[in-house]
Amino acid sequence: MSNNTIVDNLNKALQMEMSAAHQYQLHAHVLDDWGLNILADKMREEQAEELGHSDLFIERIMFLKGTPEISFAKTPKRAETLKEMFNADLADEEEAIDFYIKAAKQAYEANDVGSRALFEQIAMDEEGHKAWLELQLELIDRLGEQAYCAKLVSFTPIRDSDE
Numbered sequence: 322m323s324n325n326t327i328v329d330n331l332n333k334a335l336q337m338e339m340s341a342a343h344q345y346q347l348h349a350h351v352l353d354d355w356g357l358n359i360l361a362d363k364m365r366e367e368q369a370e371e372l373g374h375s376d377l378f379i380e381r382i383m384f385l386k387g388t389p390e391i392s393f394a395k396t397p398k399r400a401e402t403l404k405e406m407f408n409a410d411l412a413d414e415e416e417a418i419d420f421y422i423k424a425a426k427q428a429y430e431a432n433d434v435g436s437r438a439l440f441e442q443i444a445m446d447e448e449g450h451k452a453w454l455e456l457q458l459e460l461i462d463r464l465g466e467q468a469y470c471a472k473l474v475s476f477t478p479i480r481d482s483d484e
Contacts, residue, residue: 324431327433328385330424331382334440335391338374340393340413341374344395346368348406351399358473385436395413404466407454421447422440425440
């Protein structure tokens with residue numbers, strides 16, 4: 322396995338994380354628009370975490386003397402419902418986990434312990450996101466979307482126009 326393959330995998334991971342970060346950014350704005358500001362704040366936390374992952378991939382690419390390719394693996398898309406939003410994110414997380422596991426195996430086979438550890442670390446983070454999304458979908462099914470949404474509204478202004 323060549324160093325080029327590992328750098329290619331790191332760049333693909335970087336692009337996946339950039340897509341995820343900006344998808345969460347779009348979600349946050351949509352959720353603010355829907356009045357679900359507590360959930361919008363959660364999406365902003367997810368955005369920050371995904372950007373942190375992208376930083377780690379950039380650092381590793383640079384360490385391996387590669388060139389980071391900053392772009393999106395997928396164009397962020399606006400969801401029309403919470404279930405659509407969560408299901409799309411769940412599919413993306415599952416795709417990311419599968420890719421990171423394969424990339425970790427390839428890094429191991431190339432004796433690249435640092436890249437292997439990074440892919441495994443990020444895969445575990447994504448497993449946490451996956452579990453959270455699965456729980457949200459279960460809650461929507463059990464409680465109904467209206468009851469679920471009621472816990473995500475704080476009734477405080479999102480932004481004060483006087484500031």
